[in-house]
Amino acid sequence: MIGLKKGKWHNWKKRRHFMSEFDDIVKKKVLSYHSVAGGDINEAFQIQTEDGTFFVKMNTISNLDMFIQERKGIEAMAACHVIGTPHILQSGTTNHHSYLLMDYIESGKRIESYWQVFAQQLANMHRTFVGNQFGFSSNNYIGSTPQINTFCDSWITFFKDYRLRPMLNRNKENLYASDIQRLSKIMDHLDEILIEPEQPSLVHGDLWSGNVMTGKDGKAWLIDPACYYGDAEVDIAMTELFGGFPQTFYTTYRQYGCLRSGYEKRKNVYNLYHLLNHLYLFGYGYYGSVLHCIEKIERSW
Template sequence: MQLAAAHLWLRDNDLGTVVQATRLGGGDICATWYIETDLQQRFCLKVLETAPADMFHSEAASLEAIHNTGTLPAPVVFEAQAQFLAMEYIAAGTPAGDYWQQLGRGLGLMHRQPAPHFGFGSDNYCGTTPQPNPRCDCGFDFFAEQRLLYQARLAQRRGLLSSGDCQGIEQLAARLPELVPEQPPSLVHGDLWSGNIHINSAGAPVLIDPAAHWGWAETDIAMTRLFGGFAEDFYRAYLAVNPLAPGWEQRLPLYNLYHLLNHLNLFGRSYYGQVRSVLAAFQ
């Protein structure tokens, strides 16, 4: 039943009949499948029957934006519909000896490419939480309104934050210009933890599951530290290509408040303590 829409797409586009469907690992929200047809067509399908109608279309736009930079690879998208995303299948491998250097250098080069403004061509999702991306010329306003305060207000409506908690986040958002240096907009992955980086058969990194937008480059680096951090070779290679302003490591928890609030909204109160810890650290 979960693959019914994909079966129809394959049939209607003369791509064959499914002869193998294997559930792949990973994914807290969506199911991922390897599909092979009798015409030797192979795909990776990301499926969620309850997905918002535009979720996979917006993810396709994120993947295309990353792919078009020519820096780090991302899967080619063949079809996006309400319930599934069909992409090229990229066989998995083990990390090459210079895997972390490839990832750091590639991300640094991606972040160095000019972006027109903060925001993106369309709104998208981080997980299944809407992620607004209106055009904005000020990074402080964008991160305050469209990241921190959007998530905080959503959490308050759901009973996950008190009015006092929201007031604390509003006060922190107002202080962004004194806590964060001026930064130009960059194309960022938007959800860059280790589970959203695939390793191909050559041992090279491939970016998957993005929530891409034009934002602060440091926010991507922050997300790499949220669940344990990447190898030091990654950070050395990144900084050699795209140096960050002094004090960047101290700013990372501030950026990760966005993702902690999103996890609070997605998964519940178990993330509340981490939200409070970040607020206390920046009082």
């Protein structure tokens, strides 16, 4: 194309390429689309068609399983019928990409009691009966990191063998021998810090402010889960890891009895998992946070 710079030429080709794929994905005439925030892992788009607006996340074909597992998590939360989640339409592949297609969530103005209602809805999800074992129907991902969900009768054993130990193994090149010894000691004494919940809870698994949206109804909607059946406290602990929610959220949540005595000590163990994952994914910038977390755990027993 005469007069079109190389960069713009490639963008134009990419636009035509995506338009063709979108037609195949939504099975409707695409009127327009634009890129939206989709996290560090995926490309994401809002698609306008003759029949409505859709949201699609895309990645390489080899990463299809990430979308399959995300879909399972969203559908598990939706099955509790207590909190807003996206309506999933389908997951699959085109000739060039894997994708996850869902209805577009229209944003609204938060209701006045937003944080109290969110806390109540999350507590109700956590209190929904999901069986007597910890784990999930399939392995999934925390970010892009594989997450093992083999069923287990003991929460403490599950968290040690399928959360902390795999993450420690992934980070052996990022940690000093002394760090590994300290982490191994924590795992050896985990039964002195953690306690067994009365029953497993369906947890979001990656609950921070970036994975909570305000829907058209003005209430909280949950997105991008890493679901499994675990201790409800892991979700609350992670909300505190990166900034936290307003105090009214925690005050309301506590009224439903899902946090037990000693939570302030246990939350550091639960957040150690996420900090180790960030160290693994993003590197040395999280090393100091990992050490600080280890120190807090060591002081707690």
